[in-house]
Amino acid sequence: MLSCAVPLDYDCLVTRREEVLPGVVKIFFQCEGIAATALPGQFVQIEPSPGTFPVTRRPITINSLTDDGFELLFDVIGRGTELMAVMSPGDTVRVLGPLGHGWMTDPGSKWLLIGGGLGAAGFQFLKDSVDTAAILIGASCSDRVIPLDASFVVTEDGSTGSRGLVTSLISEEHLSNADSIAVCGPVAMMEAVWKTIPEKHRHKVQISTESRMGCGWGVCDGCSIPISDGGYKKCCKEGPVFPGTDIDWKRWKEAGL
Ligand SMILES: Cc1cc2nc3c(=O)[nH]c(=O)nc-3n(C[C@H](O)[C@H](O)[C@H](O)COP(=O)(O)OP(=O)(O)OC[C@H]3O[C@@H](n4cnc5c(N)ncnc54)[C@H](O)[C@@H]3O)c2cc1C
Ligand code: FES
Numbered sequence: 001m002l003s004c005a006v007p008l009d010y011d012c013l014v015t016r017r018e019e020v021l022p023g024v025v026k027i028f029f030q031c032e033g034i035a036a037t038a039l040p041g042q043f044v045q046i047e048p049s050p051g052t053f054p055v056t057r058r059p060i061t062i063n064s065l066t067d068d069g070f071e072l073l074f075d076v077i078g079r080g081t082e083l084m085a086v087m088s089p090g091d092t093v094r095v096l097g098p099l100g101h102g103w104m105t106d107p108g109s110k111w112l113l114i115g116g117g118l119g120a121a122g123f124q125f126l127k128d129s130v131d132t133a134a135i136l137i138g139a140s141c142s143d144r145v146i147p148l149d150a151s152f153v154v155t156e157d158g159s160t161g162s163r164g165l166v167t168s169l170i171s172e173e174h175l176s177n178a179d180s181i182a183v184c185g186p187v188a189m190m191e192a193v194w195k196t197i198p199e200k201h202r203h204k205v206q207i208s209t210e211s212r213m214g215c216g217w218g219v220c221d222g223c224s225i226p227i228s229d230g231g232y233k234k235c236c237k238e239g240p241v242f243p244g245t246d247i248d249w250k251r252w253k254e255a256g257l
Contacts, residue, residue, distance in 0.1 A: 007096055007217050008033055012069065014091040022143050023076045024118065025085045030069040034098055038062050038070060040126040041102025041208060041241045045216035046072070047094040048083035058084065059213045059236070061122035062098060073121040073146060099216050100240050103182055103206055105130055112136070112178035114193055116166055116185020117144045122208065124148060126182060133177045138166025138189065165189075167196045175201045183244070184208035191249045205244030209252075211235035226251035 012029040020026050034044065045057035058080040063073040076085045087093060103126055113123050113135040120137055127135065127148070135150040142159040152169045153161035166189065175181070175197060181204045183190050190207055197205060214222035218237035225235045226248040233239060233246070 007099055009094060009096045010034065011092050012095045014087045014089050014093060015069065017088055020073065020147060021145075024073065024144075024146065025076065026063070026071055026073045027084070027087055028066060028069060028071045029093070029095065031095065032068055034062070034070050034095070035065050035068060038065060038098035038125075039102040040105070040129045041122065042098040042100050043122075043216075043240065044070075044072070044095045044097030045099060045213070046084060046096075048080040050094065056080075056214060057094075057096065057216065059099075059210075059216055060084075061208075061240075062125055063121050064124040064128060073118075073124075075118045096216060100236055101238060103130075103208075103241050104180075104243075106180070109179040110177065112174050112181045114166060114170065114181065114183045114185075115148075115150075116189035116193075118146065119185030119189070119208070120146050120148055120150075122184065123182070130180075134174050136166055136169040136174065138164075138169070138185075165192070167192050170196050172198075175204075178204060181205045181244075182208070187253055191253065194244055194247075194249065197244075202244055206241050207244050207247055209235050209240045209242060209247070211240075224255075226255060 010031050012031040015030050016028040018026045043059050043061045047057050060072045060074050063071050110133045111130045115137045117139045137150040137153045139145045139155050141157045145160050154164040183193050209225050211223040214220035216236045223235040224232035227233050228248045
């Protein structure tokens with residue numbers, strides 16, 4: 001039985017805004033409550049616009065922590081993120097969080113991080129919290145490679161790094177050097193990565209999932225991810241990070257978002 005303890009809702013002050021890539025914005029928020037409690041892989045539900053459309057909040061992964069708050073890095077794709085993108089220093093925004101179940105980190109574990117495009121938003125926080133063996137990033141073009149100090153980058157058009165897909169970077173050496181493997185990106189990319197990883201390494205894999213969300217904390221049933229036992233788990237509460245072995249890739253892809 002899942003607990004439905006109400007998460008904390010904060011008034012957060014916007015302290016800085018940067019456009020890090022075309023249409024990709026980083027916003028810094030002052031919020032000691034979230035800075036003191038957030039774990040890598042958790043997200044927040046942010047109110048794009050007080051009292052007007054869109055009514056529902058938007059889920060965004062905590063990209064990293066600062067001394068007195070946190071930062072979000074997001075792609076502007078629709079009305080909610082358009083409104084968020086014009087937030088500016090001095091604005092106060094309602095933010096619910098930290099939410100969800102993040103990366104399962106064991107002390108001393110060495111991590112391999114595999115990200116696709118904007119899916120790598122949130123890796124900064126994980127990178128700051130664990131020992132990373134390597135970071136492999138794939139993106140469509142240089143405009144989609146977020147600043148992360150990755151070990152290897154490939155792009156589909158060759159505009160940064162070599163031309164190719166992130167699966168081409170995955171080697172037996174990377175996999176055997178890692179105790180834990182974090183994967184985050186579009187569903188098709190994550191499935192391709194999962195299929196590239198040999199069976200013997202799959203128990204190390206954790207997948208950061210996404211779903212359209214309503215409440216963000218387990219009460220509306222709006223964010224089910226199909227699970228390999230035939231059932232579903234809530235992306236917002238039991239995830240968004242799941243062991244790779246939990247995911248039913250076929251049903252997840254069929255469900256769309
Ligand atoms: C747990 C979680 C963490 C997330 N973290 C980040 C992050 O760190 N950075 C970031 O840029 N985005 C992140 N997202 C995605 C982000 O929530 C959506 O892009 C955002 O809600 C879109 O809102 P909108 O009003 O701008 O677009 P909408 O008008 O709601 O949608 C515009 C278009 O985008 C599609 N869309 C909406 N939501 C998603 C989604 N979740 N994934 C893919 N397509 C979607 C819609 O189907 C539609 O076609 C995260 C999502 C989840 C569930
Ligand atoms: S978004 Fe409401 S239960 Fe997950």
